[in-house]
Amino acid sequence: MRTLKVSMGERSYPIHIGSDLYARLPGLLRDRGIGPDRPLMLVTDTHVRPLYGEKVTEPLREAGYRVGEATVPAGESSKSLEHLSRLVEEALRFGLDRQGVVLALGGGVVGDLAGFLAATYMRGIPFVQLPTTLLAHDSSVGGKVGVNHPLGKNVIGAFHQPVMVVFDVETLRTLPAREVISGYAEVVKEALIADASFADWLLRNSERLLRLEPALVEEAIWNGCRIKAEVVSRDEREAGLRAVLNYGHTIGHALEAASGYVGLTHGEGVSIGMVGAAMLGEALGTAREVVQPTKRLLTAFRLPVQLEGNWSEDDLLELMRRDKKVRGGAYTFVLPERIGAVRVVRGVPEEAIRKVLRQLAAGEGS
Ligand SMILES: NC(=O)c1ccc[n+]([C@@H]2O[C@H](COP(=O)([O-])OP(=O)(O)OC[C@H]3O[C@@H](n4cnc5c(N)ncnc54)[C@H](O)[C@@H]3O)[C@@H](O)[C@H]2O)c1
Ligand SMILES: [Zn+2]
Numbered sequence: 631m632r633t634l635k636v637s638m639g640e641r642s643y644p645i646h647i648g649s650d651l652y653a654r655l656p657g658l659l660r661d662r663g664i665g666p667d668r669p670l671m672l673v674t675d676t677h678v679r680p681l682y683g684e685k686v687t688e689p690l691r692e693a694g695y696r697v698g699e700a701t702v703p704a705g706e707s708s709k710s711l712e713h714l715s716r717l718v719e720e721a722l723r724f725g726l727d728r729q730g731v732v733l734a735l736g737g738g739v740v741g742d743l744a745g746f747l748a749a750t751y752m753r754g755i756p757f758v759q760l761p762t763t764l765l766a767h768d769s770s771v772g773g774k775v776g777v778n779h780p781l782g783k784n785v786i787g788a789f790h791q792p793v794m795v796v797f798d799v800e801t802l803r804t805l806p807a808r809e810v811i812s813g814y815a816e817v818v819k820e821a822l823i824a825d826a827s828f829a830d831w832l833l834r835n836s837e838r839l840l841r842l843e844p845a846l847v848e849e850a851i852w853n854g855c856r857i858k859a860e861v862v863s864r865d866e867r868e869a870g871l872r873a874v875l876n877y878g879h880t881i882g883h884a885l886e887a888a889s890g891y892v893g894l895t896h897g898e899g900v901s902i903g904m905v906g907a908a909m910l911g912e913a914l915g916t917a918r919e920v921v922q923p924t925k926r927l928l929t930a931f932r933l934p935v936q937l938e939g940n941w942s943e944d945d946l947l948e949l950m951r952r953d954k955k956v957r958g959g960a961y962t963f964v965l966p967e968r969i970g971a972v973r974v975v976r977g978v979p980e981e982a983i984r985k986v987l988r989q990l991a992a993g994e995g996s
Contacts, residue, residue, distance in 0.1 A: 631646055632647050634647070637863045643794050647855070648799065649798065649800050652686050653689050659695075668730065669727065671698045671726045671732050671733065672686060673717060673736075673743070676701055676703050678736045681801070683735070698721065700716075702717070709739050721751060730755050732755065732757035737761070737809075738761075738766050738768075738770075741759055742787075746790070754790065756792075756793045757790070762805070764812075764816075765813040768816040789866065797851060799847050803842060809895070811933060815900045815901045818927055820854045822972070824971070835850075836930035879903060880962075884947075885941070887949050894934075897933065901934055902936065906990055907963060909921055910963060914978070917968055918968075924966075960976055961983060
């Protein structure tokens with residue numbers, strides 16, 4: 631097991647990464663001051679519960695913890711106020727009180743939803759993240775929690791830091807291949823924004839990482855979490871620096887939304903978005919020779935680097951304008967300076983974005 635610390639003063643917390651960690655949960659909870667006198671509420675989804683529910687609850691019950699359980703349907707649609715309300719009902723029935731602790735076992739959907747339950751239940755109780763998707767190495771760190779509204783994704787939410795993250799990498803073995811690949815998009819993103827040597831390492835080891843060799847996956851997640859943790863500890867509430875984590879996301883979110891969140895996964899959208907950001911960077915002169923290395927790395931993880939199918943340029947631009955990161959009508963982008971460094975650029979001209987969308991559709995290089 632390897633442990634990383636997210637430094638945020640009183641709200642600092644450990645991230646434990648390794649194999650067969652759920653058996654150690656009672657001890658890890660006690661290390662955080664959470665003993666068996668505190669009621670625990672496990673929140674998970676219908677895919678994850680039969681796979682890992684008991685692996686989590688059994689050792690806890692054996693150690694004397696009282697554990698309630700609530701399961702939401704797998705999928706993004708569970709990130710809603712309706713499901714939040716149902717969880718509150720189940721928590722009340724179980725007798726979760728102010729001493730209670732929420733355990734979020736699952737991917738980003740469960741993490742965001744259960745985290746928001748913890749942020750709001752009785753004005754806020756602690757929660758523990760038990761991520762089971764590769765993408766969730768990203769979503770479980772940083773304390774952004776929330777649910778969707780029919781008019782917008784993640785528009786109802788809070789900053790609520792977990793008291794601990796326990797990432798058992800063995801759980802990734804049951805993850806569908808497309809979700810694995812999609813998760814690597816965020817790992818690649820972390821390398822591209824902050825660490826060129828990590829980017830090299832990812833390129834050299836992509837095949838073994840795709841095969842989910844535990845020691846390598848652990849190393850990749852450790853580095854991904856390290857970079858995310860560094861950024862969020864310096865800017866917990868997204869005043870500035872934290873925006874770099876949105877690299878590739880302006881175009882990525884627009885593609886995801888335009889595809890109705892079914893055609894493209896989040897990671898696939900972000901992958902194409904990072905190629906777009908690299909093209910934009912070269913066109914605007916913030917960077918040189920970043921498009922090809924970006925594509926090479928993404929392709930090594932079987933991630934898409936061009937736009938397939940029919941996309942309306944106007945629709946995509948409209949979606950980018952609506953993105954909550956676009957301020958005062960001006961397009962703001964995170965653009966590369968080189969591989970391993972990015973910066974936020976405001977006032978990106980619309981014509982340059984249109985050109986990049988056309989290049990992406992044509993599958994052009996730089
Ligand atoms: N809070 C943040 O900072 C942050 C960052 C990025 C993304 N997110 C959010 O994360 C969500 C996406 O997360 P996700 O990609 O993990 O999706 P997800 O939670 O829907 O999981 C993907 C699918 O895999 C299944 N699954 C999960 N773990 C499994 C396992 N070990 N084996 C087999 N199947 C498994 C799930 O049931 C689901 O069907 C989005 O809602 C997004 O907004 C949040
Ligand atoms: Zn993302």
